[in-house]
Amino acid sequence: MVRRVLGPQLAGKSICAVRLITPGVIAHPRSEEFVEGVVGRRVAGMERRGKFLQILLDDGGRVVVHFRMTGCLLRFTAADLADVMEKHTHVIFELDDGSVLCYSDQRRFGRLWLVEDVETATSGVDAANADTDTGAVHVADVETAVDKKGSRVEKSGSGLSREMSAAGLRVTGMDKLGLEPFDTGMTWKYLRDKLGGRRICIKEGLLDQGVVAGIGNIYSDEILFASRIYPGREARTLTVAQWKRLAAQIPVTMEYYIEKNEISPEDYLKGRGKDYRNTPYLRVYGQKEKPCPNCQTRLEGTRIGGRSSVYCPKCQKM
DSSP: OHHHHHHHHHTTOBEEEEEESOGGGEEESOHHHHHHHHTTOBEEEEEEETTEEEEEETTTEEEEEEOTTTEEEEEEEGGGHHHHOOTTEEEEEEETTSEEEEEEESSOOOEEEEEEEEEEEOSOOOGGGSOTTTOOEEETTEEEEEOTTSOEEEEOTTSEEEEEOHHHHHHHTGGGOOBOTTOTTOOHHHHHHHHTTOSSBHHHHHHOTTTBTTOOHHHHHHHHHHHTOOTTSBGGGOOHHHHHHHHHHHHHHHHHHHHHTOOOHHHHHHTTTOOOTTGGGOSSTTOTTSBOTTTOOBOEEEEETTEEEEEOTTTSOO
């Protein structure tokens, strides 16, 4: 949602200044180096990799943001900032069109990184490797796509490409991310190989960002309900049929809720980036003690791995 709303608004804008209110939210490099490193650079676009948002810079770097529980990005006009700025605003990026981009985070768990790309020789980018949620980003005559590791790859007539460096992937933790929900390699065999031998609940497995990147607590409940799998079942006990249902439902469920979460820039700003439009379409999450949408059995709740979970005891038998 953030990328789809703010990406087009920020593309082509230059960062004129940065007001760093809470230096502690900057994870890398040091806070003063972060400020010096972004001022004067132009935004080329945005990408998503798992739960990481990447603000691409036109000269080959990127600001990486992880929102954690309560972080958000909001864009205001500079004139309105004093009246509308969130109480827990930590970073303000001043842009050359007179607007400001504010990072706020009530619980202050989120982090920002500035990392540089590296140039590598390339023979081109396979379009099949592009992230289907972000697509390609085109800046001038440079074609941009996303490889399977979530790094931007640009190609031009020079035969050189730019992608996030190994150091950048490592410092942000993105080197540990698993496949995206829409990746063609995200098959039932992949899931079974990653989770089939582990003594953890299948819901914990889905929340493991090193297996599938981008699935959170809400969507894991919805995916398991659609797959008819009890969330507390040990991953190693799943049958082949269940692995197949699970692998099929992950992209279907994610695509459905992404589409339902479409929001206009005006409504995004009005809701302070926290108004999720897909909430009315959730079938089990947040619906404890309500009737199951399939069989009318009362939905039950439990805690798995410290996270709340809702399921149907009839459709998702233990």
